[in-house]
Amino acid sequence: MTGFEFASHLNEFLTNNIEKYNIPAKSIHKIESNPEKSKHLETATTKILGLDIDFVNLRSESYSEDSRIPKMEFGTPQEDALRRDACVNALFYNLMTQQVEDFTxxxxxxxxxxxxxxxxxxxxxxxxxxxxxxxxxxxxxxxxxxxxxxxxxxxxxxxxxxxxxxxxxxxxxxxxxxxxxxxxxxxxxxxxxxxxxxxxxILEIPNLNEEKLEEVRNVDLRRGIETVKWLFGEFRTKEGYEATRGLAGSERDEYILWIFAATMPWIRVFTQDKKRGKVNVGVVAARDGLKLSNKDFESLLKMAYALNGVKYTIRNPSGLTRSVLGKYLRTMGSEWRIQVLASLLAELVEARSQGVELGSRGDLEIISGYESFLKRVYDEDLGEVWDLKYLLTGNEVKDALGQKPGKWMKSALEQVMEWQLDNPTATKEDALENIKTIVDVQFN
Missing domain, CATH: 1.10.110.30 (Hydrophobic Seed Protein)
Incomplete structure (x- = not known):
């Protein structure tokens, strides 16, 4: 009996005994075998009591001399145990005797x-x-x-x-x-x-010319991941950097930063992508090697693109008007925090190459610059500025100026946004009252 057949019988049993056990039968997902890709065993999976349960039959394998693809057959527990990936993963629990059986x-x-x-x-x-x-x-x-x-x-x-x-x-x-x-x-x-x-x-390095291949080969993969380990570990115990410590706000943020750290050695190496043009080699290697989701790939792309801009902005946050800072954060979108964290990671990794010890005063000085930047962002109440709605719609701007619709409206709306960023307490009525001084565009 295959795992799928067993799971189907179990579901039938649960359905017929719902009043006795009160365990509802859930749908069964069957994962087909694919020997060409070394997925030899059909697997059935379902949920029971909130747990994901896999069902597979005991198996043995035999190989012919002219094929690397094994012939799957029903096997004994010992034959099945020997085909497992690890001895600790080949232990059986006998429901009848209530004993652990160690066939290896x-x-x-x-x-x-x-x-x-x-x-x-x-x-x-x-x-x-x-x-x-x-x-x-x-x-x-x-x-x-x-x-x-x-x-x-x-x-x-x-x-x-x-x-x-x-x-x-x-x-x-x-x-x-x-x-x-x-x-x-x-x-x-x-x-x-x-x-x-x-x-x-694991990573799928794109085709590169020989010069760029040398850049890819001669890299230190450890600096990035060691720095992330420090940021997510020892650094989080330090006082005085609350804003920086809060940049990674979710498990997914941490997951994305780990991938980014693994691609750090190629952060300055670029290749041409058919759809994206000039892109970072490491990001493409992660996308193709791990078959990343579009969302994860987009996040990594934005992190790579933002490095220089964030570093430049960090250097002089006090010299930026509220509108300039707000507009910059809006270009980064909802994930601006992880992009800032990626920039910090890049600076800390670069410091390693200059002899700065991980976690030393030199690192903390770099982080202090980011902390000052973040303090300015939060003091100006710009943390969620990426989601800020325009005070006026395009039609309202058009009607207030007595103009016909046209390409000018996009620029006009951006000027409205700039004005409302510099006047955070202003209302729609204030914007309409000052519209002729706010908007300065060529009408067409």
């Missing part, structure tokens, strides 16, 4: 010793499904386990790295990395990826 004979001891090792020789395990490399990294980082040295060595084998890059769909890679970065210890996950030399197998 190493799962319980590995669990006690916090070690991740493969049931079969690691090279064979990773060849069967190279995504297991990332799964072990995720388990190790989230649970603070150690990867067995033989498994770590196999992860670095050229054939395994090639298979991870070519054999596994980018969607599956992206899902694993997302789970890592939303997990408890994202730094440890990225640190393992760096130490194992797997960055090139």
């Amino acid at each position: 004979e190493r799962g319980l001891s590995d669990l006690q010793n916090r070690i991740l090792r493969t049931p079969l020789p690691p090279l064979q395990t990773f060849k069967d499904d190279p995504l297991r490399v990332l799964r072990l990294i995720r388990f190790a980082s989230r649970l603070s386990f150690t990867i067995d040295p033989k498994a770590a060595e196999a992860m670095q084998h050229p054939k395994i790295k090639f298979a991870l890059k070519q054999k596994i769909s980018r969607e599956r890679v992206g899902v694993e990395v997302e789970k890592m970065l939303y997990g408890a210890r994202p730094f440890e996950a990225l640190d393992l990826i760096e130490k194992l030399g797997l960055g090139d197998a």
Whole structure:
């Protein structure tokens, strides 16, 4: 019986016994097998008592001499256990005896010793499904386990790295990395990826000329992620930087910044994108390698685009009028805070290359500049200025000036916005009364 068939029978049982157990049957989602992309097993998933439950049948695999794609067959518990990614992940719980069954004979001891090792020789395990490399990294980082040295060595084998890059769909890679970065210890996950030399197998570096390829090769991947670890860790215990500490306001903000940090080495390297024109290599590598959502890709693009502008604005916030500062924040949109944080990250990483020690007085001086900028933003009540509505509509401006509609209206509305930013207590009536002094455009 397949996992989907079992889940269907279970749903039927729950439906027929709803009065007795009061557990409603939920819809079943079937994930088809895809051997070409090393997704060998059909999986069914549903929710029971609020938990996501996967249903799969016990399996064994056999290979023919002329194909790398295994033939899937129903198997015994031991055969199934040996095909798992790690011994600690191959433990069974027998509902009849209420006992844990360890068919690899190493799962319980590995669990006690916090070690991740493969049931079969690691090279064979990773060849069967190279995504297991990332799964072990995720388990190790989230649970603070150690990867067995033989498994770590196999992860670095050229054939395994090639298979991870070519054999596994980018969607599956992206899902694993997302789970890592939303997990408890994202730094440890990225640190393992760096130490194992797997960055090139995960990110999809675009085609570059030889000169730019050298820029991509000769990079230090650790500075960015170490700096983010400090920002999200030790720095948050320091007093006097409340505004800066609050820049990452959600788990997604932190997730996006971790990705951005991983692409920091290529922040000054650009390539041509068919739709976007000149774009940052690291952002494109993350988009293509992890199959990022459009929303996440747009966020990373804006973070990269904003670096120079934010840095320039930070240098002299007191010299900006309220309208200039407000209009600049409006161009950044609702995610202006994470863009400012990305700029801070870039400056702190740049300081590393100049010999400034992480967390030293030099770093805190840089952060103080951002804190002053943010204090000005909040003192001027501009934190949500990106969502500020115009006091007047285009039609109201047109009628007040006695003009016909035209291209001039866009510029006129921006002048209205500038005026209301400099006059934050003004009303619609005030704007209409002063419209002829507010708007100065060529009518057409």
